[in-house]
Amino acid sequence: MVYLEHFSDHPLDYINEFYTAEKVRIDSCPHCHSCRRLHLHGIYHRHVIWYEDVFAIPVQRHYCIHCGKTVSILPSFCHPGFQLALPFLLELLWAFLNRIPSACALAHQHRHFITRRFLFCLNRLIEYFRICHDPLIVFPDFGHKKAIKLLEMVYSVGKPHIFGKRYHDHFKIGFMAL
Ligand SMILES: [Zn+2]
Incomplete structure (x- = not known):
C-alpha cells in the first residue's frame, strides 16, 4: 500500500x-x-x-x-504506478487534449497512453468533484470536452500535488489508477 x-x-x-x-x-x-x-x-x-x-x-x-x-x-509529486511526475503528467495531458504540439520525444512516447488512461478514469474524477466540491456540478456530455473541464478543475485545486494527495486520501488510489 x-x-x-x-x-x-x-x-x-x-x-x-x-x-x-x-x-x-x-x-x-x-x-x-x-x-x-x-x-x-x-x-x-x-x-x-x-x-x-x-x-x-x-x-x-x-x-x-x-x-x-x-x-x-x-x-505527493508522484502518482503511484507512474514514473511521470505529476506536474509533467498533467502538462502532457493538457497539451494533448488541447492539441498543443510538443517537440519533446518523451511526450510523444507517453501522451497517448496517459490520455487514454485519463479518459478511462473520468467518471471517478466526476464522483470526486461532486463529493468534495459541488454535488450539482454539470459536466459536458462529450468525452473530450468533459476531460478538458475535469483537467481545468484539477488545476483549479492549486499545485498538482495538492490535488493528487487529496484524491488519493479520499479513494486510496491515484486518479489515474485502474
Ligand atoms: Zn497490520
Whole structure:
C-alpha cells in the first residue's frame, strides 16, 4: 500500500532532505488496523521523470509487525504506478487534449497512453468533484470536452500535488489508477 505525503515540490529537494528530515511515522496499520506504530523497514528507489530529467528517489517503507504488510510513503509529486511526475503528467495531458504540439520525444512516447488512461478514469474524477466540491456540478456530455473541464478543475485545486494527495486520501488510489 502507498500513502502520499507533501514533502518538497521538486525531486532534487526531496532527495537532499530525505536522509536528514524527520521521518513521517504511521501510527496505525491501514491493512489490519493495529494501533502499533509501524516500523521503519528499509528504503527502495523509484524513478521519477521530471520534464527532461529522470531522478531515482528514495522511498521509505514501513512494516506492520502484526500482519507483516508494508506501507510506502511517496512524495505527493508522484502518482503511484507512474514514473511521470505529476506536474509533467498533467502538462502532457493538457497539451494533448488541447492539441498543443510538443517537440519533446518523451511526450510523444507517453501522451497517448496517459490520455487514454485519463479518459478511462473520468467518471471517478466526476464522483470526486461532486463529493468534495459541488454535488450539482454539470459536466459536458462529450468525452473530450468533459476531460478538458475535469483537467481545468484539477488545476483549479492549486499545485498538482495538492490535488493528487487529496484524491488519493479520499479513494486510496491515484486518479489515474485502474
Ligand atoms: Zn497490520
